[in-house]
Amino acid sequence: MSQSPTAPPQARPADPPAPREEIAARIAALFDDVLDRAGCGPEDQFFQLGGDSLTGMRMLARVHEEFDVRIQVADLYHHNTPLALADRLVELRAQPDTWQRSLASTTRRRRGKPFPLALGQEGFYAIEQVTRGAGFFNSVLLIQLVGDVDVTALTGAVEDLVRRQTQLRVVFCEEDGLPGQRIVDQPPEITRLDLRGRGAQALRRLTQMEYLRGFDLHAKPAVRFTIARTADDTYALVLAVHHIVFDAMSQEILLDELAHAYRSRVGEERARPPLRTDYLDFAEWQRDVLCGERLERHLDALSQTLSEPAARIAPGEPTSRFTARIDDLEIPPDTVNGLDRLAMAHGSTLFLVLFTAVAEFAQRRTGQRRQVVTVQTANRSRPGSEQIVGCFSNMLCVGVDVDPAGTMAESLARTQASLGRALAHEEMPFDHALALLEQRGWDPVAAGHMPQLGFTLQQGSDDQIDLPGCTMRAEAVLQEAENFDPTSFPLVVELGAGQGRLVGKTHHLLDMWPGDSFPVARDELLSTIASFARAGGAAPTTP
Incomplete structure (x- = not known):
């Protein structure tokens, strides 16, 4: 029922806007806090002070808390001093774009109605309908707790985690021919095992079985928990989860939520x-805003990036088979030191240095200056998303001009500019954009314009979390040797950074790398990375 408006109380005049110098001083204090340092000045560069991708995400969240203005990752690359960020904040104040729970969302919750899928979930759902839960998109996390473990508190912590994170308690459905997701309000199913005396192989078999065992997305939530006792003072929590509700940043969030819930259950923290x-609010918001002129800008940018045939990085012919081999990849410590020094010297990040090296590797193999490399982005610049488990991550195509005769400063500057342009389109799901372009009559896959190389760098979190009476360690369990990878490019390089190490995997499509061609390419990649480290002042070991 509508009501007649009443006269509002007399509001006091709004405070005048703070001058840019005052805003810059507050941002400098945030730099110090996030980077755990002191004395940041108005012209100091965030990345030159030691910032990286992970601390950059924290900085975005802190700026939003302090100023109630949302900035994007691209803003931090282009405006990476307190003064430059102050100018950007002043510019953005007149452009509010908040993400809040809508009235429609609240109504759906009350009535138990399904929510739409986020656009990034649609591809996973479609493949699941074809493969019928074959487990291609499983992630497995092995969490080991050692000491005086309160298994009752651990069980309760899992329940609290699922209660707070709705993506861990949704089932998927179809209504009126459209896929959706519905909240299921029931406690998680937790399997309990006793593996004492059966050795490390028993736990390894369990994690590999969880990797291969698929999900029926229509029947149960896309997550499984197993608590296995492996020794008198050791428990293993094995978590298997489908990528449709989970991404790389979700792992850090999940561990933080689990640790806090455990402390709460033993009485050391408040819930x-x-x-x-x-x-679910994000999914609705995404569909509301990715339309009209905003959508066209994203599609035009992707069309331009993929406007030319891709330079073929692998010697074999393109294949419709997706059998990939996964191999370990580790960058020697002295090389990592040189890369870190190079990033610091140029006010850059380890990610940007490695991306530039990967692009140069591709240029050396193909002989072409223009390269398009895909990167995984967190896509979590929305306020509040840094606390939510879900499939936010997105793939970006970054077109970069690689000049083999250019200086290191020029190469890094070109890469930074290219990444900044690409990050302006971070919110547009890559697979959805490709589907829309195909509907309009242009298929970059069939035209041979798709990127040949993907690169990912994950910032590692703390290896150990101290809990009351015990410690908790977590590691992602990876598939071994050959596997079916329906999203793979001819070559994908995945690295994780932490404690001075760079360790990861390479994924390469077997049919496109005959004979010993891939080991040769792998050595070329390591050699290119080593050459960048030498530019940073290291004397690294080359393969």
Whole structure:
């Protein structure tokens, strides 16, 4: 029922806007806090002070808390001093774009109605309908707790985690021919095992079985928990989860949520309140805003990036088979030191240095200056998303001009500019954009314009979390040797950074790398990375 408006109370005049110098001083204090340092000045560069991708995400969240203005990752690359960020904040103040729970979302929750999928979930759902839960998109996390473990508190912590994170308690459905997702309000199913006396192989078999065992997305939530006792003082929590509800940053969030819930269950912390927004709100917001002129800008940018045939990095012919081999990849410590020094010297990041090296590797192999490399982005610049488990991550195509005769400063500057342009389109799901372009009559896959190389760098979190009476360690369990990878490019390089190490995997399509061609390419990649480290002042070991 509508009501007649009443006269509002007399509001006091709004405070005048703070001058840019005052805003810059507050941002400098945030730099110090996030980077755990002191004395940041107005012209100091965030990345030159030691910032990286992970601390950059924290900085975005802190700026939003302090100023109630949302900035994007691209803003931090282009405006990476307190003064430059102050100018950008002043510019953005007149452009509010908040993500809040809508009235429609609240109504759906009350009535138990399904929510739409986020656009990034649609591809996973479609493949699942074809493969019928074959487990191609499983992630497995092995969490080991050692010491005086309170298994009752651990079980309760898992329940609290699922209660707070709605993506861990949704099932997928179809209504009126359209896929959706519905919240299931029931406690998680937790399998309990006793593996004492059966050796490390028993736990390894368990994690590999969880990797291969698929999900029926229509029947149960896309997550499984197993608590296995492996020794008198050791428990293993094995978590298997489908990528449709999970991404790389979700792992860090999940571990933080689990640790806090455990402390709460043993009485050392207060329980966290429910989240004000969740992934289902994001899915609705995404569909509301990715339309019209905003959508066209994203599609035009991708069309331009993929406008030319891709330079073929692998010697074999393109294949419709997706059998990939996964191999370990580790960068020697002295090389890592040189890369870190190079990033610091140029006010850059380890990610940007490695991306530039990967692009140069591709140029050396193909002989072409223009390269298009895909990167995985967190896509979590929305306020509140840094607390939510869900499939936010997105793939970006970055077109970069590689000049083999250019200086290191020029190469890094070109890469930074290219990444900045690409990050302006971070919110547009890559697979959805490709589908829309195909509907309009242009298929970059069939035309041979798709990127040949993907690169990912994950910032590692703390290896160990101290809990009351015990410690918790977590590691992602990876598939071994050959596997079916329906999203693979001819070559994907994945690295994780932490404690001075760079360790990861390479994925390469077997049919496109005959004979010993891939080991040769792998050595070329390591040699290119080593040459960048030498530019940073290291004397690294080359392969």
